[in-house]
Every structure is written in structure tokens, then in C-alpha cells.
Amino acid sequence: MYSSKTAATLSDLRTFVMDERKHCVSDREWKFRLKGYGYALRQTPRGTVLSTLPHGVDLCTLNV
Numbered sequence: 272m273y274s275s276k277t278a279a280t281l282s283d284l285r286t287f288v289m290d291e292r293k294h295c296v297s298d299r300e301w302k303f304r305l306k307g308y309g310y311a312l313r314q315t316p317r318g319t320v321l322s323t324l325p326h327g328v329d330l331c332t333l334n335v
Contacts, residue, residue: 281331
């Protein structure tokens with residue numbers, strides 16, 4: 272179970288990732304920019320998942 276601090280951090284992370292998307296003209300550019308910050312996006316049956324690089328630890332799902 273997530274603590275309130277972790278939930279706030281995930282909320283901030285989602286906000287950051289979605290703000291980065293607003294600055295991009297394509298999904299490819301968005302993925303490239305996130306890679307520079309150490310994050311990756313991948314499609315799963317649950318939706319788009321944000322994970323860490325290089326270990327691939329799932330952080331959260333995104334509504335995209």
C-alpha cells in the first residue's frame with residue numbers, strides 16, 4: 272500500500288509527465304524527452320505505463 276507521501280509523489284510525477292507531453296509535437300518526441308529524464312513509456316493491457324530506466328520498474332499508469 273502506498274503512503275500519502277508516495278501518492279503525492281506519484282501525482283507530481285504524473286503532472287510532470289503530462290506537462291512534458293504538452294511541449295511535444297509527437298508521441299515519439301515525448302518518449303525521447305522522458306528517456307532523457309530516466310523514464311520510459313510502454314503499452315500494456317492496463318494502458319500506458321510509466322517506468323524507470325534502465326531497470327523497468329513500473330511507477331504508475333497514465334491516462335493517455
